[in-house]
Amino acid sequence: MRLPSPPAIVPLSLLFSFTFFLCSSFVLSASRNSIYRGASLSVEDHVSDVLTSPDQSFACGFYQVGIDAYSFSIWFAHSNIKTVVWTANRDQPVNGRSSRVSLHRDGTMVLTDVDGSIVWSTNTTNKNVDKAELLDTGNLVLKNLSGDILWQSFDYPTDTLLPGQPFTRRTRLISAMANGTHVSGYFTLFFDNDNVLRLAYDGPEFSSLYWPNPDYTNVFQLGRTKYNSSRTALLDVMGRFSSSDRTNFFASDMGSGIERRLTLDYDGNLRLYSWDNSTASWVVSWLALPRQCDIHGLCGRNGVCTYTPIPKCSCPPGYERSDPVDWNKGCKPKFTRTCNQTQQFKFVELPYTDFWGYDLDYQEQSSLEHCRELCRAKCSCEAFVFGLNGVGACYTKASLFNGRKAPSFPGTIYLKLPKSLDTSEPSNLTISDLTCGFSKVGNQVGSSNMYGKDNKGRTRWIYLYSFIYAIGAIESLFIASGWWCLFRRNKVKISMEDGYRAISSQFKKFTYAELKKATKNFKEELGRGGSGSVYKGVLEDNRVVAVKKLGDVIQGEEEFWAEVSMIGRVNHMNLVRMWGFCTEKTHRLLVYEYVENGSLDKHLFSSSDRSCLLNWKERFRIALGTAKGLAYLHHECLEWVVHCDVKPENILLDSNYEPKIADFGLAKLSQRGQSGSNFSKIRGTKGYMAPEWTLNLLITAKVDVYSYGVVLLEIVKVIRLSDWVVVDGEHETELTRFLRVVKEKIECGGDSWIEDILDPSLRGQFNKKQAAAMVEVGISCVDEDKSKRPTMDEVVKILLEIE
Template structure:
């Protein structure tokens, strides 16, 4: 229960009827002297162990950049405001992975990469400037750290990967989001996000370990225009100018109370989830708030944490519900816990004894006014008397509270340990835990196999509610139960019409299973590569729709969902078709969850031969552009109607070389005005019945997607726009 939105609802808390009785100061490395320089040249470095601490300073001296102490012997590489008394951080490269103070260094490597190395030489963070003409790294007057070539062209910018702060003229776009700090005075990532959602609206999102919810703009308004927003502009662009005026493509705008260009400013998503615009008093070095999204912070999700009440007396004050105690007095966002474990009383077997409206003496109901529930662990019933609500909660072993307003009851459930063991723990909405026995029954002892791959074997099943499902037995899963639940809680919240919906999971001893929606027409490879003519030939309109749908699904994974996900194994086997031949991408999120601002290096190559991007072999950081390459191969197969592995010459040629050879040939043919060759290239089973313009466009996209230099490949957003422009 969270007292964060003030409503007239009265909530009643189940209670045992028994007697119940400063801001961290930041420092640089501890050295006797500090050396400043204008830039870092290629093949040079700065270290935490040098006798003199070296920092970069912008030409106007407003910003500094270097190693920033976050603990006794832990440092981040950060940019901070030089004139701020607290040296307030504006950007951090490694906010969640501080380096050791003994021997860590920032080095501009000979391959053009600016890299942060820990004491043991491990790369903690790096720029994507490998094999470029990168010449130097420089901190500009606006606080933007850039890597540039000898002509001054920017090859990488810190403005493109913010942490929790936007500076004037630093845009927020479809590929950018702010992530709050976890607590006051800390740099670690928290649970609040500021980003454009899939409806083109700038939103504040609470993305916690168990639930995710939009809390700004007002989620109670069912139409964006009621919040003064529009969904019709897909540009997804917002920027704060130097005078303190902010405007975005969804029509959201605000201005600072001290409007003017004479002030240093920052727009920060604070640890408490509030978005605030700050102005710097250069005389005192202190910040003042000149605008904020929430003037009354009790309206925000999670300010005081679970089982706590947020109010003003007159200042913000957090307090625990009666019978609860605070978990961490320094950090109220952790909430409160019960002083008494009521599950122990439940287990005595006398949880309820309701006869003639008399209830067990073990529990009573206490009223708490002006509070509201948060999260997905709620259910409601309309038009019900208060007495029914009270008795319903007292008689249910897993009800810990209920709300009552105008004849509507909302109940909050608390999962009991034995229920968890039986396999009914809910992670999020419509995402549940199954027991192995349930899935064994649903699949008739795993009798009907739908397919298999590197991640496991898939079986058809039917649940008790008669829903058809696909049950995958996962191979080589090293996660323990809690780690797996944490990973799956992200996947379980993802929903898009072109992504296979995950319904739940099973973890029992060494068994790891996933339960997902069933696709009636199976995987794309079964229909596309039907060399024995067992199925009807896929029409051109169906193929084009599949190309578009897969592009939409990948665009969502790469740019729009709360966690940016790289699939790493796009191929026809992982593209499923429902009863209407609408494509759905399967197995997303099972290989690696990657942060958009810091793609990680997987420990081994993932994917399938013929679909793997060149950067895997080059040992480069893997980004969404690896999926773009695989998608390009799928496009060629959709048009040609055969696997690329069949394109090899005399069976001796490598598949990758066969793809490259065909791409080079296609590039030449597409450049000519004569398009008659398309009839020969397109799947002969179509008998020439296809849209020439669409076919040429699909092949042009495929050629671009298969560029060896990943920087030349288009984003999936761009692919979607091009394909949509030719929809008949």
């Protein structure tokens, strides 16, 4: 019997082959990196109708920026986070229907809106363009048949510079208006007419240069030069940035194989980002201004930028928000300013607050009363700044822009307000629009924005001004910064801190032979700790230094160089200054300034030398200065530093018994590659360690607060609170016993307990109010619940009130 043939088998095989061919064709089409003359990309197929670089790193096509609004953009394509790096029409988005970008047969690439109007074009008519191609560098280029580039997106950056993309006198970066939007904002990176690379704010009411620090009268003090007129800069694939004006920096994770971008963010800070594959997020590997409030224009006219602890904008007394969602419009007065001679004024004091620029007059050796009358007599005077390190400097102000408040500012501003104005209720309307983070958290950018049409048919943007910009573990690095002391032949002028003067850091890389010679073969040991030994040395320029030999640092040379450069960038009067480092073979050494009076523990616990005992003023100065140093690290946009080992041995005293915190940043040197809150082992010294270490809880800056609390109580009591004692047959620490005794005495009422618990060697010579406050602050700092501990910024404010 004849069997019937299975006719369905052959057609099924053909169908499978045909289906496979279609799928393959689709994949090939979806991953194309070029289009030829006569072809186009359609907004209606914006998900699939894109160009993709051969290595799949970048994509180019229509990017949604709002409801039915699109831009022609290039973005990183390695994840769901579409990080846009270039936009052709950032301020004029096109409609979500019928818009397209086409490579015309005359060689011009054109973006058209729904009505056929041309929104953007390359102006490459009759240049023999053959195709548009997206390269692995993220550069969109137009090429002829010979492969020559006739046009490239690299010549027209928006807010981002990619590795290999030249930055010239003809290009500039312009920030976005707000987080998550792509509309042009007010901040610009550009080469100025003097050939110097600068950052500037150009807002609705005023313009101002803010980087490099405008208080430098000479850019040579910053290591810059004006005399190279080529005006070119480049970020390379290793993460190194170099400029013709000698603006040089590099990523803290410098090396090949890492995707990077240099972006001028919406908040005016220039940041270098690196892509972290392990967390699938962007991390900051360098930034121009570690202290966010140094950026001009953030809070608009009359607004004040303050650290609480993250940077926030607020309105001073007598002022209120001009716009509830836009800090660029600043604050408006609640009164009408007139020049009527009959109007009476009062002056409201804002400590540690400054408004940069717009000085009417400047006088040294002035009195507060004279400065007040100077401002009162001038109709144009809106406020005056007085103080500045005790020199009696007086600045009267014609306008109030670029306000900032920080514990490190040594002056006070006095607002000129009508006497009848009620300022009893503070006007602190704040919004978290300026942020800097503690942990190494990825920054997700590219959230959609809403667009609409006004009655004139112009495209406008509407955005929710809610900033959730969580940046992590700012591992920034600089070679030079700080405060400049201006020297004259016959007179030394005291520097005006925090924005008035600065000095170059003189940070350098030493050879091992140099340091061996400077220390006379490491002859004089100053101290020894868990991280290494410290030796006294004298450099060739006669600077006395302390050279620290590190023990457990395992980074390679480039990583170590990046880390110590970052630490060397930190400059505060209450932090030990790092002058440089050495990394040769297995040698890892740090070079610090030499601090004359040694460490605090020798002055607190040295029973053999009674001359080392500190008087009350010195103790209070040490408590306040140490708090200021830690507050600087924790709150002024430098939260990447958690000391992890605050103790008397790490608090050094200079010739005036001003404290300087040592060994900050060493925890990071041993924690390369870890997130900011994860530590591979317990750090710190027994007796000063917060409970979080042993309970395996999240490590934050509050561990330093706990350690500071122990030190503060030791300054008051002058005993080692970490020592163990036996009470009623039970073992407990001196700290536990001290806290129990003090709390019992406080509960009894009165203030007689103060003298009972203080160091008896003071013989009653102390300030009772300060002593009580120090004990109370110390007790709150060592609370086992870290959420109940104050921040270091709050500690500084408490101590300053009783100074």
